[in-house]
Amino acid sequence: MYVILVYDVGEKRVGKMLKLCRRYLHWIQNSVFEGEITPVKLKELLASAKKIMDMECDSIIVFKSREEKWLDKEVVGKERNELGNFL
Amino acid sequence: MYVILVYDVGEKRVGKMLKLCRRYLHWIQNSVFEGEITPVKLKELLASAKKIMDMECDSIIVFKSREEKWLDKEVVGKERNELGNFL
Incomplete structure (x- = not known):
């Protein structure tokens, strides 16, 4: 999905x-990500996130x-995701 | 839509x-909003946003x-939108 x-x-x-x-996902803005992910991988991501x-x-x-x-x-405005590759 | x-x-x-x-929209997290809006209202919102x-x-x-x-x-975690009504 x-x-x-x-x-x-x-911070x-x-x-x-x-x-x-x-x-797990593509970074598109400050704290925003998008992408295709399986339900299982999403669960895994959220479980790890909860620990943080x-x-x-x-x-x-x-x-x-x-x-x-x-x-x-x-x-609208500056697209951030081109930065993603450099970090 | x-x-x-x-x-x-x-900042x-x-x-x-x-x-x-x-x-125009409902505030659901720090810098995140959602809601029903007409294409005309969205244009209006984005035009005003560009000025800021x-x-x-x-x-x-x-x-x-x-x-x-x-x-x-x-x-996951704290829901922010209940704050919305007090601000």
């Missing part, structure tokens, strides 16, 4: 979360769509 | 952007779906 994942975590945990999410998160103040939202084609994407 | 909007703007512009987006943004470093990504039911949403 196709997912959009957005996280909001404390101290941003680096770890970024690294984790990039193992402070559940009192951090959050992750995952939007799931069976097919990417059901979603149109419009970007 | 149903949209998810995510912005990444410099100085966050307040203005938040205020603008909340006029520094196009060299800021960005907005809008995911559009014809129907909300095509998207499932899963939240």
Whole structure:
């Protein structure tokens, strides 16, 4: 399935979360990722994320769509993902 | 149509952007909004956003779906939107 994942975590945990999410999805903006992922891999990702998160103040939202084609994407301003390859 | 909007703007512009987006959509996380919006209203929102943004470093990504039911949403950790009513 196709997912959009957005996280909001404390500054101290941003680096770890970024690294984790990039193992599974494409980084498209600051704290936003997208990509094809299996339900099993998504569970694995979220289980690892929970270990990083402070559940009192951090959050992750995952939007799931069976097919990417059901979603149109419009970007305004600077596209970030070209940075992704250098980090 | 149903949209998810995510912005990444410099700290100085966050307040203005938040205020603008909340006029059109529901705030669900730090810089993430969702909701039903007409194409005309979305154009209006993005035109106003462009006036706030520094196009060299800021960005907005809008995911559009014809129907909300095509998207499932899963939240891990703290849900932020209950704050929305108090701000």
